[in-house]
Amino acid sequence: MALEKNDIKLGLVPLIDAAPLIVAKEKGFFEEQGLNVTLSVEASWASIRDKVAAGLLDAAHMLAPMPIAATAGIDGVGVPMMTALSLNLNGNAIAVSQSLYWRLQLDELTPISVGERLKRVLEADRAAGAPPRVFAHVFPFSPHHYELRYWLAGCDIDPDRDLQLVVIPPPQMVRALRDGSIDGFCVGAPWGAVAQAAGIGRVVLNKYQIWNNSPEKVLGVTRAWAEAHPQTHLALIAALIRAAQWLDQPANRSEAARLIVEGHYVEATPETVHESLAVGAPGKPENAGLVFHAGAATFPWVSHALWFVGQMRRWNQLPPGIDGDALARASYRPDLYRAAAAQFGMPCPAVDLKSEGQHTGIHTLSPDHTIELGADRFFDGAGYSPS
Structure with missing residues (x-):
């Protein structure tokens, strides 16, 4: 036609x-x-x-x-x-400034461990009277925004009280981290890797770790x-x-x-x-x-x-x-x-429709078992059913 x-x-x-x-x-x-x-x-x-x-x-x-x-x-x-x-x-990364990275004193890069250390730093900042840390995402209606909030809330960090969230276009993220106007960001590839390669920030998590695939x-x-x-x-x-x-x-x-x-x-x-x-x-x-x-x-x-x-x-x-x-x-x-x-x-x-959060590896979807799907876990072990 x-x-x-x-x-x-x-x-x-x-x-x-x-x-x-x-x-x-x-x-x-x-x-x-x-x-x-x-x-x-x-x-x-x-x-x-x-x-x-x-x-x-x-x-x-x-x-x-x-x-x-x-x-x-x-x-x-x-x-x-x-x-x-x-x-x-997949494809997104959460990166933080070099100074925040050293404050976090991370033993491992998992959503729970990074979240626990970040919560500790934010509490210490608040006790010292410091202004809220600023984290950026790319758009109000974006996976970056929702996965950032999902991760923070899952680590008992209130994204509206404990942090300031702002919107910055992806190509401007690295510059904002370099000039100190933000402390961290969630952005798509390659900008997390660009920040790390330039010595401006460190990638601490990726999207797959928060919600697989x-x-x-x-x-x-x-x-x-x-x-x-x-x-x-x-x-x-x-x-x-x-x-x-x-x-x-x-x-x-x-x-x-x-x-x-x-x-x-x-x-x-x-x-x-x-x-x-x-x-x-x-x-x-x-x-x-x-x-x-x-x-x-x-x-x-x-x-x-x-x-x-x-x-x-x-x-x-x-x-x-x-x-x-x-x-x-x-x-x-x-x-x-x-x-x-x-x-x-x-x-x-x-x-x-399909459920999420129940599969740790390759699986097939009933009634059609010819199509393989990948892992779909959430970092906090939650399940999601569209019903």
């Missing part, structure tokens, strides 16, 4: 997990689908949101909760958005754009699934790093970009590093959307009276994913 639109402008923020968009462009996967794609590197998530809402971008690399917040009308713009494709799992970025579009361009939308999804499959082949990670560096999509040293893509064992769903396709990583689980809705409620972002289930299902569209995947016979989950 003919595409409604061939010339497409996609936005991305300079992060390693934008790799599916970059690979689909540079390796010709978009072209195979009849798409002529221009990639636009944007300075912040607010810029991505505003330009997609205004139609200046057709679609974009987005934080997984952004379409939910947009559809709920709580993001300051209120243009309903949706996703039918997850771009990756948790969702991170998605392909986001407005609902109106998707309805006006259904075949173009499916073509975008299909091309990005192909790119994700390619990325999770271990032999391709080095080439992906070269494409990111040579295209100047992320202004970091080649060594840092290569390191960010080389973490773990690509192609295996138990990988603690960036996963792009293995373990149904590209599937837009409605249960993931429901978890984010729950965090929005927990932290008083979502007004009462909003139907959380309807919001999640309007924002995450696995039906469209299945339609795109069917074009090349790729198996995908037959259900939209």
Whole structure:
């Protein structure tokens, strides 16, 4: 079927997990689908949101909760958005300044041990009359924000009383840590590694340690754009699934790093970009590093959307009276994913929901036992059921 639109402008923020968009462009996967794609590197998530809402971008690399917040009308713009494709799992890091790192006197880098030491430092600061420590995340509606709060609260640290949380765009995080305006941050690769390599900060935790194989970025579009361009939308999804499959082949990670560096999509040293893509064992769903396709990583689980809705409620972002289930299902569209995947016979989950926190390694999901999923533990041992 003919595409409604061939010339497409996609936005991305300079992060390693934008790799599916970059690979689909540079390796010709978009072209195979009849798409002529221009990639636009944007300075912040607010810029991505505003330009997609205004139609200046057709679609974009987005934080997984952004379409939910947009559809709920709580993001300051209120243009309903949706996703039918997850771009990756894992990838974030929590880093602290060198001075705070030495104050923590860490014996091991686990969520519980780091949290206990941080709580001790914060209590000592308060007793001395010092101002609250400042930690940054990238956007009010972001996995970074919610996993940071989830970890802090799970370690008996009140993120609204014991700390000051601020928003800083990813490329500016390292500078803010260097100039002392923040004490720590949660940000996507490669910026934690950049801070550590420059001797500005130390990475103390990663996203996988807080919630194994948790969702991170998605392909986001407005609902109106998707309805006006259904075949173009499916073509975008299909091309990005192909790119994700390619990325999770271990032999391709080095080439992906070269494409990111040579295209100047992320202004970091080649060594840092290569390191960010080389973490773990690509192609295996138990990988603690960036996963792009293995373990149904590209599937837009409605249960993931429901978890984010729950965090929005927990932290008083979502007004009462909003139907959380309807919001999640309007924002995450696995039906469209299945339609795109069917074009090349790729198996995908037959259900939209799954539980979290119950699996320590590879497992399969009933009723389809052909798809392997990775570990999904939360650091505090909690379980999550979308029901």
